[in-house]
Amino acid sequence: MSLALGVLGGMGPAATLDxxxxxxxxxxxxxDQDHLRVLVDIxxxxxxxxxxxxxxxxxxxxxxxxLRQAGAEVLAIACNTAHAHADEIVRAAGLPLVDMIQAAAVAARDSGALRAGVLGTRQALKLYREYLAAQGMGLVVLPPERQEAFMALLYRIKSGDTGAEVRAEMAGFAAELEAAGAEAVIAGCTEVPLVLEEGVIRTPFVDAGDELARRCVAVCLGLESVAAV
Structure with missing residues (x-):
């Protein structure tokens, strides 16, 4: 029997569905019966x-x-920035959490990169700096004025704009990280993969949400422990 997964979502809804x-x-x-039982709070x-x-x-x-009361046995958060509250979430629920940022940092390390650029919110960048350092890696970020422009773009995506202009602008942010020395680029916000995908940039592209999904499947099927790195 696989473990039932509880997903904290809605931040935003489209990213959770992704x-x-x-x-x-x-x-x-x-x-059907081979799939996981998933309880989701959007x-x-x-x-x-x-x-x-x-x-x-x-x-x-x-x-x-x-989610625990509904039957969840392990948790996942479909939002990078919300991981700043991971300790509070785990304490309240008493359930293990599959950590999205840890999964992305490990994937970036496994790509062979020594410096990873992260497209994420300021709070997410603080978390990624810590997690990447634990993997022996450096963090590359956008300069302050470009970070402001990135945040504005995120809110456009949240409003439903995923058109060509938004996609081109997001690819431009990734290219700026590459130019600044990033050897891999992490989509450190779950809105980013809605408009940016592997192959658009030259360096390895790490989709934190995709890495979280892989880890959740492995943990729920008993193939990996939650603490595996």
């Missing part, structure tokens, strides 16, 4: 993780408790 599609794609299955009312004046942690913790 993660669930990847989860299904990575599951080895010949019939809650767009979680306070903005990028606003320092609000506290999303208690809302996320409450979601995690609800």
């Amino acid at each position: 993660f669930l599609t990847k989860l299904q794609a990575h599951t080895p299955a010949r019939r 809650n767009p009312q979680v306070p903005d993780r990028n606003d320092p004046l609000v506290r999303p942690g208690p809302v996320l913790a409450e979601m995690a408790v609800g």
Whole structure:
């Protein structure tokens, strides 16, 4: 029997659906019954993780408790920035968490890169700096004014704009990281893969949501432990 997965989602909704599609794609299955049981809380009312004046942690913790009560045995968060509240979530639910940022950092290390560029929010960048350092890697980020432009682009994607102009602008941000010395680029926000995919840039592209999906399947099927790196 596989473990039931609880997903904290809705940050944003389209990114959560993208993660669930990847989860299904990575599951080895010949019939319905071979797939994982997945309990998902798509809650767009979680306070903005990028606003320092609000506290999303208690809302996320409450979601995690609800997922446990519904039958979840292991958790995943379909949002990079929300991992800043991972400790609060785990304490509240008493369940193990498959860490998206750890999964992405390990994938970047395994690509052979020594420096990884990350397209993510400021809070996510703080987390990635720590996780990449644990893998012996350096972090490459956009300069402050370009980070501001990146954030504006994220909110355009959240509003539903995934057109050619947005895709070109996101590819441009990735190219800037490469030019600054990144040997791999991590999509460190779950909106990024909605408009950027492997092959658009020269360096290895790490989709944190895709890496999380792979790890969740392996953990729920008992092929890896949650603590595996």
